[in-house]
Amino acid sequence: MLKAYAVENLRAGMIVGRDVMDESANVLIGSGTVMTKELIYNLLDRPIFKIYIEEEEAIIDIPGNEFLLDDDYITCYNDVYHKLEHMFLALSEHGTFDVNELQAIMDEKNFRELCDGAKAVSQIHNMTREGSVLVNHCLHVGILAGLMGKWLNWSVLDQYNLVIAGLFLDIGKMRISKDILEKKGRLTPEEFDMVKKHTQFGHDMIGMTTLSANRDIMEGVLQHHERCDGSGYPHNLQADQISRFGRVLAILDIYDAMAGDRVFAKRRSPFDVFVILYDDILNGKLDTEYGVLFIKNLCHALNGNWVSLSNGERGRIVYIDESRVTSLPVVQTTRGEFIDLNTTRSIKIDSILTAREISA
Template structure:
């Protein structure tokens, strides 16, 4: 396995998975297999370099991905952990190459899409655990993976065939790739965007569609449809084309629900994240306003376990505990075993007590 990076993150001890080349003449500067040392770093400094590919070894990922890798700390060593790691590395590479003027090899994406679908269909709780971890600094990357996981989960709830799940997974992973062409100062602005900035950010579906047409001309149009239309609304008030209702493809409507849910559940530069039950309530509102497909929202809420068993929570009355289950149709009001007394309480029958926070283990 390899991971793409830039010179700024290249460090001593890293091993090259591919030769380092110049970005102009594409001539080889360092051979594949070279273990980077201080002399190499000095030699490469100020040179115009192509993407650097390094071999994934112990410690390498944390140096390149930083916060992205923290999601894996909460998982035991298992197939799911390996699959998520593969998805994370592959999408990091795609997003890195996406910033450059070259075609993208989507064979690795085909492989991780298969793994993603397998993990979703085997373990729903693991999906919710994975998507509960966020990275502020690499929001677009982790958000894209989360949207793919959640969208495939919704497709699985709807009992869609494997062919459609594949389209949904691909579209979820790539839906925001157009943001690579949006200036970072707009994406990370610590406050509301002005009208000019909104115009720019609302171009990202078109940017993404155009990027994929350029970099992957043979990509299935159904994937591209998701990229272009994931911000459309069922009442026609979305963007970029203002299409509505049944004119929106089923995969685009599914990804739209996953996109909104994960965006609400993520901390951004301008607001704090919502708790899962708050995000679910917002989905209800968006469905009532005809922004999201009502049937998709109902299916998502019916199928999702927003507080998987074992989730540690803090309540508004100051108590802490672990989720042990919930009644069907009421995922927002789980049953909890209290930390201090081991008493079991059911929030469904305690309307004045809410979940205040999710406690992540350090």
């Protein structure tokens, strides 16, 4: 790998990587020459300002799973996942759930572990989603809701309620045929109309439980597909007609649905999703305050994650300029090269890598 050095920064022992020419294009020092103090002194007397030096490529070791996945986090996630799955089945089959299971999920230890800032973002991207796509999506939205509640400086009670609303966000899909939910092709208008009913189904299912008295949770589940410009469903509400829970959950739902593994589509780079979210903000579909806050804080939390690049390489996010909402990161590849994706537009992030993908 060639690296340019100012002449005054050269050191004896360096290996010249490209012929050094004089003013008449004559070779002064040939490629492969080992620099000496005498050669460096001679160069200082000439109008030559930089020399290309051959350097060994720095290979960045990709860490093993033990550095990417936190055992305590995974144990907590799996425990909550199984409890949530059991509650979904109970609600679908019997119209109720065990309140003690919900209390166990919302136990302070679980809440603190799962919604632990940057670690939470790293873990939910590093994990491979196994089991129910629906349950995993709702659990991820619940975790993101816990982060968002903290970023908004909401009261602890509001944070807890937002998490619960996120956990039950798509419970209404339990009443929709898997053939429709898992269909790989384009949905027919009739099928899409059925899918859109999941918000009302979810609201009705939660309405049969002790959560029915909690207006924030009920509105969050019902309104997470409403849009500020009135283009959403089920009631085409606009801006302030939509509850704060509905406006927040709309953002979290879109993000996880696009950035995570899905049955019918490849997951996207979070930074591609940010562009989509920001377009929806500018077009008046999503809440500006909540949307910008989410993108900025999640960008910060993505620092350090491993990514796959469109040129086939792998790298680690090392810097993101948080002064711009749609700023792209600087990535250090496994060869030690730093790529600023804001200026190198020919290379893009394909996706955040899971621990399994990194170790493969």
